Amino acid sequence: MALVLGVGASTVSAANVPEGVELAAQQEIVFNNQSEPATLDPQKIEGVPGSRVARQLFEGLVIQDEEGNILPGVAKSWEVNDDNTVFTFHLRDAKWSNGDPVTTSDFVYGWQRAVDPETASPYSWYIEMTTMKNAADIVKGNKPPTDLGVKAVDDHTLEVELDQPIPYFIRMLGHTTMVPAPREVVEEYGDAWTRPDHMVSNGAYRLTDWVVNERMVLKRNTSYWDNEDTVLDQVTILPVASENAELSRYKAGEIDLTGGSTPLAIEHYRQLKKDIPEQIHTTGQVGTYYYSFNNKRAPFDDVRVRKALSYAINREVVTDKITGQGEIPAYSFVPEITAGFSPEEPDWAKLSQQERVEKARELLEEAGYGPDHPLEVELLYNTSDNHKKIAIAIAAMWKQTLGVNVNLVNQEWKTYLATERAGNFDVARAGWVGDYNEASTMLDLLTTANGNNYPKYSNAEYDKLMSESKTIVDEQKRNDLYAKADAMLSRDMPVAPIYQYSTTRLVKPYVGGYPEANPEDIFYFKNMYITKH
Structure with missing residues (x-):
């Protein structure tokens, strides 16, 4: 227990306050x-x-x-x-x-x-x-x-x-x-x-x-x-969606903790690392930032189209040039930090980015798209400076490498959720943070019956693997099944993993x-x- 002294405050004891810490009068x-x-x-x-x-x-x-x-x-x-x-x-x-x-x-x-x-x-x-x-x-x-x-x-x-x-x-x-x-x-x-x-x-x-x-x-x-x-005694919670506005209010002393759901703008992050490094807190997270393909809407019901779009995303550019705060490029849906699980790198991840692009062009051509018949994509994302930057960058990658025409659609959080839930999208910005620290918290999301399976991926073999995994007590055997399920996602590409989350908060x-x-x-x-x- 700690004796805590603050000007104008009475003596307080609390198990979570270290010995000798002085508390402010206003909590x-x-x-x-x-x-x-x-x-x-x-x-x-x-x-x-x-x-x-x-x-x-x-x-x-x-x-x-x-x-x-x-x-x-x-x-x-x-x-x-x-x-x-x-x-x-x-x-x-x-x-x-x-x-x-x-x-x-x-x-x-x-x-x-x-x-x-x-x-x-x-x-x-x-x-x-x-x-x-x-x-x-x-x-x-x-x-x-x-x-x-x-x-x-x-x-x-x-x-x-x-x-x-x-x-x-x-x-x-x-x-x-x-x-x-x-x-x-x-x-x-x-x-x-x-x-x-x-x-x-x-x-x-x-x-x-x-x-x-x-x-x-x-x-x-x-x-x-x-x-x-x-x-x-009191917690005030704000809904400021703009990272730039959030940073301005933090600097002005109007915010004590920033959200952390989306990274700080990289140009601000680099300056803050110089100016106030002790106020930047970065932690790895059981979560993946990804793009959902609408598996029930043509032509995104064609695995060749889904793979082409995924392969053409330069993940290193996203994590190095846009986010840049410890995020790891994602080639598997389950992040590496997940307790007890090490995802196996899929074959396409071992290719150079140029080789991936070449493979993407071949797949898109097989699916019937090219210069004379360009693919049209509507890309949905919820309001955020960084979501917008990533969407613009990936739209440019798709246009420059595959000739894809992209229409960006921005919606605020509640509307975006309703649109996703209704399946009214081609490709949607998405992210999943584990509900508990185990690979099933990620993999169960894409089972047919899952209420948050907005891509509407449905594969009986995948469902059977995930159902069987729940009967396995031995952790290694269970993770072997998870590895098979993760590989299946790489094969079917219902979503395009982009990066593994880290949380950066001021x-x-x-x-x-x-x-x-x-x-x-x-x-x-x-x-x-x-x-x-």
């Missing part, structure tokens, strides 16, 4: 989320902007430490039966922000709500991937949500039954879809339950203000079970407790604090 922080979340309903969230905020407002059975290791959350302990199909969780004495106790029934309701087709959760597939009993049939509408394999034995004992064991089940419980839901509030207010005047949450913070496209304000939830170790020197090594870029403001400055 408030401003974070730029870079996009306006489409929703803060945990069972309806998709994408990083929403989950980042929800992680501060809600807490599931488990959370993570600064290096990505699993820690107890609302569950203080758990045990599993001999065949790893029945998990029993013991809840601590936690409370909602209105003072009501958090019980096992809140988890049962939240999870049943996520798989209920009426909820239309974009992450219903995720619970199906946990192999929770009857989840697949419920998602398909063949069984009622009440048949889900989760039971409130009593208010503090939760039993979860799986159809088959998966070795990373506990890791999967850290996702925001898996948090509890306050039934009475949801049923009373419907979709309006996430408004500040209605929302009840069980995390370290509660939502007190939300001005769309301007700011969210989160204040400390004094009913949170670990409130005594929380130091920050953090003010007076911000303490920022996690330096979480491979999923998961952080909790409850672990941060403002030092005297």
Whole structure:
């Protein structure tokens, strides 16, 4: 415990503050989320902007430490039966922000709500991937949500039954879809339950203000079970999409942490490395930046067209000249940093860029395209300076090497998500950050039934491999199946991997407790604090 002294502040003790650190009198922080979340309903969230905020407002059975290791959350302990199909969780004495106790029934309701087709959760597939009993049939509408394999034995004992064991089940419980839901509030207010005047949450913070496209304000939830170790009293979250505007506001002292979802402009990054290197924090991430091909729309249903466009992307130019902050050119969908998995380099990645371009020309010509019949492509991306730069660069590569005519389409986050979901695109900018640190978090995305499989890739052999992998306890054997699945993606090219993510974030020197090594870029403001400055 630490004795913390701040001018005008009372003495504070907090387990996450190092001994002797002096805290500022005002414990408030401003974070730029870079996009306006489409929703803060945990069972309806998709994408990083929403989950980042929800992680501060809600807490599931488990959370993570600064290096990505699993820690107890609302569950203080758990045990599993001999065949790893029945998990029993013991809840601590936690409370909602209105003072009501958090019980096992809140988890049962939240999870049943996520798989209920009426909820239309974009992450219903995720619970199906946990192999929770009857989840697949419920998602398909063949069984009622009440048949889900989760039971409130009593208010503090939760039993979860799986159809088959998966070795990373506990890791999967850290996702925001898996948090509890306050039934009475949801049923009373419907979709309006996430408004500040209605929302009840069980995390370290509660939502007190939300001005769309301007700011969210989160204040400390004094009913949170670990409130005594929380130091920050207020978190203000901004939706500034422009990296240039974000940097200007950071320099002006209006932002304490930048978003990190997209890289800083490379010209700014190089100057910042000279001027304030100690404020630049870069971490490798389990995630891939890629372009989705609409596998159900001609001519992108032709693997030759997909491969030609992918081969013609000069990934080194993107990572060296546009992003330039530790990103690694991606030739496989699963990033190298993924725990326990080393992707095998595909044959086309071993070619020089000129050889790839020559192969791309051959493929496009075979598919019936050339100077007299150029391919027309509409490229969709969401609002961001860097997404725009990358789209312009890749459009130029396609035009110069293949004669492809590209029409760029920019949409703000909510509209972009809806367009992707509806399949109204030729090629779309996309990115996937792992929901847990294991190769399946990437590979499951492209299984036929996955709700976020916007490219609409469907391959029975691939689906079978991924289904079989969930029955394999031995990590090496499981990773052998993952390698086959990854190679299949390289063969079928439903998406074009461009680079492996790294997170580069500007953090003010007076911000303490920022996690330096979480491979999923998961952080909790409850672990941060403002030092005297």
